[in-house]
Amino acid sequence: MHKSLRIAAATAACALAGGVLYGAGAATAGQSTANSTHEPYNIGLLVKDIDTYYGTTADSDGVYQASPASPYAKDLARIDAAARRYIAKAARKAHHHGEKPAVVFDIDDTLLLSLDYEKRYNYTYNPTTWSDYVNRADRPAVFGSPELVRYAESKGVEVFYNSGLSEAQRAGAVENLKKVGVDINLDTGHMFLKDKANPPAYLSDCAAPGAWNCTTVQYKAGTREHIEDDLGYDVIANFGDQYSDLDGGHADRTYKLPNPTYFVS
Numbered sequence: 001m002h003k004s005l006r007i008a009a010a011t012a013a014c015a016l017a018g019g020v021l022y023g024a025g026a027a028t029a030g031q032s033t034a035n036s037t038h039e040p041y042n043i044g045l046l047v048k049d050i051d052t053y054y055g056t057t058a059d060s061d062g063v064y065q066a067s068p069a070s071p072y073a074k075d076l077a078r079i080d081a082a083a084r085r086y087i088a089k090a091a092r093k094a095h096h097h098g099e100k101p102a103v104v105f106d107i108d109d110t111l112l113l114s115l116d117y118e119k120r121y122n123y124t125y126n127p128t129t130w131s132d133y134v135n136r137a138d139r140p141a142v143f144g145s146p147e148l149v150r151y152a153e154s155k156g157v158e159v160f161y162n163s164g165l166s167e168a169q170r171a172g173a174v175e176n177l178k179k180v181g182v183d184i185n186l187d188t189g190h191m192f193l194k195d196k197a198n199p200p201a202y203l204s205d206c207a208a209p210g211a212w213n214c215t216t217v218q219y220k221a222g223t224r225e226h227i228e229d230d231l232g233y234d235v236i237a238n239f240g241d242q243y244s245d246l247d248g249g250h251a252d253r254t255y256k257l258p259n260p261t262y263f264v265s
């Protein structure tokens, strides 16, 4: 995630009313913009709502876990079911036309759940504690996501990862994904992480060595453009928990996964 632009739920979650449905796969009333024209939702109640939504409980190690029976899990299951139907159909069609279909997954809170970090730090963000957390490589999977990744691969669809994690977090991300059963294409040719020191040439519109100026959308959409235009794939579906994962085109369909805990612009 983009450090400086990350807004925690504590400040951004005021606009539950007036939220707009967004993205083909949206199953929840997510919101893509702030709304400060009315008294914000009470933050104490909001934290309770978030706990209820995830079915949050502390396990025997004191780690906060989401419940597989929670509304969150049910929303994910609906999105997954729709995505599977679509992937099967789109893959068949692409192969029939001699095209190379691909799917793109964000990592944080799309494949690996950060709920324990968010709750532990009261939905705030600190780059040092965040990096420690990511590098422990012990996050649980977002429910259903390892199965969805494997399903796409089973349909002959190339799996790519498009994440705001940094190169310094690559080893931790790979280890964690393997641990939760996402063991497909975890190589540098398929897992795109943010390399601010040495950005790839295809991001030259907004980044040069030592001078990174890409927004999240520029970075993520630019990476999808590379997958399509340079690598020759058709991105049939793009999965993310942030609107900034999905905006900017270069995907036939977008799936917005629920995440009420922070906002990345």
Ligand SMILES: [Mg+2]
Binding pocket: 106, 107, 108, 109, 110, 240, 241, 242
């Ligand atoms: Mg994410």
